[in-house]
Amino acid sequence: MDRGAAEALDRADPLAAFRDEFDVPGGGALYMDGNSLGRPPAAVIAAVSRAVEEWRTALVGGWASWVDLPEAVGDRLGRLLGAGPGQMLVCDSTTVNLYKLASAVVADRPRRATIITEAGDFPTDRYVLQGIAEATGRRLVLLDPEPDGSSLLASLEAVLDSDTALVCLSHVHYRSARRVDPAAVTAAVHRAGGLVLWDLAHSAGAVPVDLDGWDVDLAVGCTYKYLNAGPGAPGFLYVNRKVQDRLRQPIWGWFGNADQFQMAPDYRPAPGVGSYLTGTPSVVGLQAVAAALEVIERAGVAALWEKSQRLTDLLVRLIDDLLVPIGASLASPPNAGDRGCHVSVAHPLAWPWCRALVERDRVVADFRTPDAIRLGPAPLYTRFVDCYDAVEAMREVFDEGFDTSSGRRRVT
Numbered sequence: 305m306d307r308g309a310a311e312a313l314d315r316a317d318p319l320a321a322f323r324d325e326f327d328v329p330g331g332g333a334l335y336m337d338g339n340s341l342g343r344p345p346a347a348v349i350a351a352v353s354r355a356v357e358e359w360r361t362a363l364v365g366g367w368a369s370w371v372d373l374p375e376a377v378g379d380r381l382g383r384l385l386g387a388g389p390g391q392m393l394v395c396d397s398t399t400v401n402l403y404k405l406a407s408a409v410v411a412d413r414p415r416r417a418t419i420i421t422e423a424g425d426f427p428t429d430r431y432v433l434q435g436i437a438e439a440t441g442r443r444l445v446l447l448d449p450e451p452d453g454s455s456l457l458a459s460l461e462a463v464l465d466s467d468t469a470l471v472c473l474s475h476v477h478y479r480s481a482r483r484v485d486p487a488a489v490t491a492a493v494h495r496a497g498g499l500v501l502w503d504l505a506h507s508a509g510a511v512p513v514d515l516d517g518w519d520v521d522l523a524v525g526c527t528y529k530y531l532n533a534g535p536g537a538p539g540f541l542y543v544n545r546k547v548q549d550r551l552r553q554p555i556w557g558w559f560g561n562a563d564q565f566q567m568a569p570d571y572r573p574a575p576g577v578g579s580y581l582t583g584t585p586s587v588v589g590l591q592a593v594a595a596a597l598e599v600i601e602r603a604g605v606a607a608l609w610e611k612s613q614r615l616t617d618l619l620v621r622l623i624d625d626l627l628v629p630i631g632a633s634l635a636s637p638p639n640a641g642d643r644g645c646h647v648s649v650a651h652p653l654a655w656p657w658c659r660a661l662v663e664r665d666r667v668v669a670d671f672r673t674p675d676a677i678r679l680g681p682a683p684l685y686t687r688f689v690d691c692y693d694a695v696e697a698m699r700e701v702f703d704e705g706f707d708t709s710s711g712r713r714r715v716t
């Protein structure tokens with residue numbers, strides 16, 4: 305594998321021109337962190353200025369159009385994620401949406417005392433579920449962190465029973481990128497009489513999602529990772545039409561009320577997905593999401609997925625060639641069909657190594673405790689040659705050496 309081969313892949317890349325729509329400065333470190341915070345598309349920068357201008361000129365009158373944004377942008381995102389209209393909202397944060405939906409399921413199943421998640425899942429997801437379990441006297445069952453999807457399904461089936469209220473899992477695991485089959489997992493949970501809540505934080509904008517087709521009950525996710533809507537842009541939630549009116553989310557705000565401006569004495573949930581709103585939406589953030597989605601729509605999810613697989617395949621090959629000989633190992637599924645759009649490399653010195661990569665202005669990647677460096681190329685703007693250069697820079701920095709003394713504290 306040489307650099308010329310990576311350049312040839314870029315020349316043949318049908319998405320190559322999208323990089324020009326992003327504000328990519330020349331020189332400096334290679335950005336391999338699009339799965340933590342996507343780069344700003346020029347369209348989002350323009351949309352944010354337009355939103356501020358609307359605020360300046362329309363003032364409170366702007367609400368006439370702003371008030372519908374969570375549902376309108378939600379429907380638009382839904383088209384990318386296989387959700388028919390009226391089932392998705394862009395609102396609040398992923399954490400808050402997770403709390404709303406998980407609480408709604410638990411309240412709906414008073415005679416079922418078990419919530420199941422994965423021990424190694426993203427911290428905020430586990431914390432929210434711990435909090436709900438403690439507040440409602442439920443039992444939180446943690447599945448062993450499993451590297452691959454089929455063993456996750458097997459370990460889930462071993463604990464599913466008539467006591468299971470809710471199963472909450474990530475479609476693409478934030479650390480390993482392991483991807484599970486949501487249709488198979490959802491069907492297994494339904495057979496036990498439970499509901500499933502999927503976290504799509506590392507899926508949306510990179511891998512195909514088919515919420516209605518998979519018969520998913522509930523889902524949440526972020527818009528600032530592969531969707532590129534900016535730091536703190538609102539999250540999203542999906543509530544399948546079949547369960548919308550039965551479930552009731554716990555934050556009874558005025559935006560979720562049936563007639564918001566009647567200011568009635570008592571809360572009456574709006575029909576449909578509207579009852580999953582809480583308070584005033586982030587209008588500037590929503591306009592950023594709308595502009596970011598327009599870029600994804602033009603690229604197409606199928607093309608993004610195609611390139612995602614080829615980017616991570618290239619990383620896996622380069623890791624084998626350049627990093628395995630220095631004691632690293634692949635901490636992600638080896639086959640593109642079993643993973644999302646990032647690749648993790650495990651090494652005992654991952655923390656000081658990752659820090660040296662940033663300090664020497666070579667590669668921006670994420671350290672993930674205890675021992676992984678996560679490389680997240682983004683199919684809209686990361687080139688194949690960037691993957692080549694990033695892994696080569698990792699090897700060079702390792703060979704140059706770095707201070708490992710401060711690293712040990714973080715390597716548990």
Ligand SMILES: *Cc1c(COP(=O)(O)O)cnc(C)c1O
Pocket residue numbers: 397398399400426428429474478503505506526539
């Ligand atoms: C990034 C991420 C989140 C972030 O939640 P916020 O509320 O936006 O901070 C949640 N879950 C997963 C799996 C993530 O990867």
